[in-house]
Amino acid sequence: MQSFAIPQHPVATTDKPFSSLGLSPPILKIIEQIGFLYPTPIQSEVIPLALSGRDLIGLAATGSGKTAAFSLPLAERLSHGKGLRGLILSPTRELALQTKAFMDLFGQDRHLDTACLIGGVRMGPQFEALKRGPDVVVATPGRLLDHIERRTLKLDAIEELVLDEADHMLDLGFLPQVQEILSLLPKQRHTMLFSATMPPPIERLTKIFLNDPLRVDILPEGGAATGLTHRLYMVADEDKKNCLYALLHLNLGRTLIFIRRKSDAEWLTSVLEREGFSVGRIHADLTQAQRVHELRNFREGKSRILVATGVAGRGIDIPEIEHVIHFDLPEKVDDYIHRAGRTGRGAMTGLVSSIVTWQDKPTIKEVEAVLGFEIPRCTLPGVEPWVELKPKPTIRRRMLR
Numbered sequence: 001m002q003s004f005a006i007p008q009h010p011v012a013t014t015d016k017p018f019s020s021l022g023l024s025p026p027i028l029k030i031i032e033q034i035g036f037l038y039p040t041p042i043q044s045e046v047i048p049l050a051l052s053g054r055d056l057i058g059l060a061a062t063g064s065g066k067t068a069a070f071s072l073p074l075a076e077r078l079s080h081g082k083g084l085r086g087l088i089l090s091p092t093r094e095l096a097l098q099t100k101a102f103m104d105l106f107g108q109d110r111h112l113d114t115a116c117l118i119g120g121v122r123m124g125p126q127f128e129a130l131k132r133g134p135d136v137v138v139a140t141p142g143r144l145l146d147h148i149e150r151r152t153l154k155l156d157a158i159e160e161l162v163l164d165e166a167d168h169m170l171d172l173g174f175l176p177q178v179q180e181i182l183s184l185l186p187k188q189r190h191t192m193l194f195s196a197t198m199p200p201p202i203e204r205l206t207k208i209f210l211n212d213p214l215r216v217d218i219l220p221e222g223g224a225a226t227g228l229t230h231r232l233y234m235v236a237d238e239d240k241k242n243c244l245y246a247l248l249h250l251n252l253g254r255t256l257i258f259i260r261r262k263s264d265a266e267w268l269t270s271v272l273e274r275e276g277f278s279v280g281r282i283h284a285d286l287t288q289a290q291r292v293h294e295l296r297n298f299r300e301g302k303s304r305i306l307v308a309t310g311v312a313g314r315g316i317d318i319p320e321i322e323h324v325i326h327f328d329l330p331e332k333v334d335d336y337i338h339r340a341g342r343t344g345r346g347a348m349t350g351l352v353s354s355i356v357t358w359q360d361k362p363t364i365k366e367v368e369a370v371l372g373f374e375i376p377r378c379t380l381p382g383v384e385p386w387v388e389l390k391p392k393p394t395i396r397r398r399m400l401r
Contacts, residue, residue, distance in 0.1 A: 253322030
């Protein structure tokens with residue numbers, strides 16, 4: 001099974017060294033070898049607490065370094081050869097593969113064996129990985145339950161549990177599966193939950209399945225990433241495609257385009273290819289091998305543009321995306337925030353452009369309320385803008401006597 005390399009991109013860090021967090025010399029040596037100089041805020045806060053065994057809730061935006069924040073403590077607290085003791089639940093295949101890469105790296109000194117259980121690939125290699133007796137399993141909820149039903153693994157000895165991108169698992173409808181999995185785990189365990197938002201169902205989950213957790217909140221005010229420029233292009237529906245062409249010619253950097261349906265992703269990819277753009281696509285109907293191939297091409301610059309449905313909205317760590325374009329606005333404001341977070345990672349800056357019609361105005365108002373400002377309305381040469389009518393201010397006339 002193919003896996004992702006450890007992402008390397010600028011991220012805001014603290015001024016304290018990793019050596020002050022309680023990590024062992026062998027792991028500190030690995031951190032130094034891969035070029036991690038100072039911990040990010042989420043790593044600085046989470047790692048000492050996790051090493052002490054406290055349950056915790058980590059609230060952090062994507063791109064803040066949270067995968068290392070939980071992978072490093074797990075690598076310290078687990079030992080090889082005692083059977084399956086660690087479980088990491090991820091909402092998407094891509095995030096699971098990326099997390100396995102972190103565990104393989106940080107767990108090498110202790111010879112930790114990590115198996116990755118995800119859908120969209122053959123079961124055979126996963127059966128073989130489980131027969132080897134892994135110390136840690138990284139899994140998507142559906143595939144993990146498949147293995148539990150086949151009795152190819154048991155969760156009765158889990159000591160370390162991580163729920164990553166919990167709000168995204170809720171968005172994807174995985175909450176019942178997650179609750180079923182949690183009910184199979186020992187009550188005495190160490191649990192870490194990470195999320196970018198805390199909707200009521202996740203709050204209830206933490207109260208039921210976490211033991212007196214500490215809350216680490218490093219989200220920027222309003223939940224939106226900093227360093228981003230937001231722009232709005234309001235056009236007629238038939239002009240959306242021309243507006244997209246103009247944006248792609250105007251900004252030549254690596255671009256991620258979000259579209260609503262899988263069939264539309266295929267359509268738009270074909271349209272852009274005919275226009276001469278180097279473009280890939282990612283959606284749920286592709287096999288895992290196809291998705292890994294498309295992501296690698298985008299990561300390595302072979303495709304400048306990636307057209308994606310919501311499956312790529314979170315959890316994919318691709319550095320140096322300069323431009324996120326909403327060809328279709330998402331239905332939920334949280335999804336706008338997370339999609340915007342694909343660019344402007346860490347200390348970098350990024351551009352978020354939304355191509356909208358008058359029908360999107362209610363969603364635009366909700367997004368602006370979360371951002372805390374009105375998104376600038378912009379125009380492009382050769383694209384007719386839709387003129388947004390705003391109510392005129394009421395003028396009070398003083399009566400003359």
